[in-house]
Amino acid sequence: MEVINASVLVNVSNTDLGQCDMYCRVILIILYSVVLLGGTTGMVLMSCMMSKRSSQSVIATFVLNIIALHSILLVSLPFRVSYYFSATWSLGSFACRLVSSIIYSHMYFTFVFYVAIVILRLLIYFKKLQVQQLKKHYAVALSIIIWTVGGLIFLTVFFLQYGTDPSHSKQQRCFEFYRDLKRKEIIVINYSMIVTMMITVVILFLLQLVVIFQLIKALWPDMWAHQEFRAQIKSFFFVLVIVVCFIPHHVFRVHFIQNYSERENSKLVLYNEICVALTTVCCLDMLCFVGGVVH
Template sequence: TILIILYIINLAGGTLGIIMMSHQLFQRRSQSVITIIIINLLVLHTFMLLSIPFRLSYYILWEWKFGWFACRLTSAIIYLHMYTTFVFYMAIIIIRLFRLEFRKCYTTTWMGAVWLVGALVITPVLLSYYGTSKTYHPYKCFQFHREIQEPYMVISNYCLIGILVAVCAVLTIIQLMVICRLAVKYWPDINSHVEFRAQAKSFFFILITLVCFMPHHVFRVYYIQNYHLDKDHRLLTYNEIFLALTTMCCLDMLCFIAGAAH
C-alpha cells in the first residue's frame, strides 16, 4: 500500500511538474547552462515516470504481464534514473558553487556524452548482467534482491554507496561553509543579494539528495549485510520503500516552478 501511494504521488506530481516546467521553459527560451541541465532532467524524469505505471500494475495485481525483458528494464530504469539525476544535481551545485561558465556548445557536448555513455555503455552492460544469474518466475517481477549476495553485486553496491555518500558529504560541507560566509558578509540584508540567494537555492539539490537518495543508500548497507537473516522479507519491503522514495526527486520540477531552486 505504501509503495502504491508513493508511486501514485510521484506519477501525478512529477507529470504535473514536467508539463508546467516545459511550458515555462518554452516561454522563457533561456539557453543558460543551468537551463540546459534542467531540460535534461525533464527528459530523464519523463523516462522514469513512463515506467511507473508498469510498477503500479504489478503492485496492484501482484502479477507481471509485460514480459521478462520489460521487467528487467523497468527495474533497471529506477537505478539509472537515480544516479544520472544525482550527476545532474551535482553538476548544478558545482557550477553555481565555483561560478563556472561554459559555452552552450561545451555544455551540450558533455550533456550529450552523459546520455551516450548511459545509453550505449551503462544500460547495455547493466541489462546484460542484471537479473540473469538466477531463475525467476515469469509472472513475478522485482525479485532481483536474490542476487544481492553475488560478489559483483556487493562490490558494485558498496562502490556506488561510497561515491554518492562521499561526494554528497563534501559538497554539503563546502556549500554550508559558503552560505555561512555569505550570511555573515551580507547580514542582515542577506536576501537582497543575488549571490546569497543563488547559493541558498543550490542547497536545495543537496537537500533532495539527502532526503530522497541518502536513506536508500544508508539502508542498503544494512540490507546487504543482513540479507541472509531476512526470512520474512521484512527488510525487502523496507528496501523497496526506500527505493520508491528515490523516485520522489521527480517532484523537483514543482519546486522549480515555485521558484525554490531556479
C-alpha cells in the same frame, strides 16, 4: 483499501517472505501514485516556464536533462503501480528488467546532473570559473557524454548482470533483483556506488554550507535581494534532494546486503522497496521550484 485487500492483493501468498507483501504493496502504490501525479504536474509547468524564457545558460541545459530524466521515469511508474496492484507481471522478463533499470538509471543520472549544477555554481563562487566562459554547447557536449557513458554502464550492469538468473523468467513477478545480491560482483558494484555517492554528498554538503554562511555574513540582512545568494540556495536545495531521496536508499542498502537471506527477509524487502520508491520523490523537485517552495 478494502477492495484491494479483498480482491487483488490476495494473489500472493503471505508465506512467501521473499516478496513484497500486501502492506508493502499498498504503501508503494500510494507513494508511486503521488510521485506520478506531482511529478507530471511539475514537469509540465516547468517545461512551459522554460520554453517561455528560452534560456541559453548552462544551468538551464542541465535542468532540461533533469526534466527529460524525470519524464522517462514517470512513464515507467504506471507499470509499477499496475504490478503492485495486481501482484502479477505479464510483460516478460525483458520488460521487467527494463522498467527496473529505469528507476536506478534515473537516480544516478539525476545525481550526476545535480552534482554538475552544484559544482558549477561553486566554481563560479570561488572565482575558478567565469560566467562568460560558459557556453551552451559545452553543456550540450557534456550532456551527450554523460548520457552515452551512463547508458553503456547501465546496459552492462542491468542487462548483463542483474536478473540473469533463470528463476526470474519462470515466475510472474518482477522487481526482485535483490536476489542477485548473493553474487560477489553485484555486491562490489553496490558498495562502489554507495561509497562514491556518500563521499560526494558529504563534500558538497559541507562546501555548500560554508558558502551560504559566508554569503549570509556578507549580505545580511538583504541577502535574498542578491542573485548569487539565491543561486547558492537553489544549489543547496539540490543537495538536500540527494540527501532526502537518495541517501536513505544507499544507507539501508549496506544493511540489506549484510543481512538479506532467502528465508527471513520480509521486513528487509519491505524497507528496501520503500527506500527504492523514495528515490522517485526527487521528481517533485520541479514542482517545488514552480510552486515557490524554493525562493
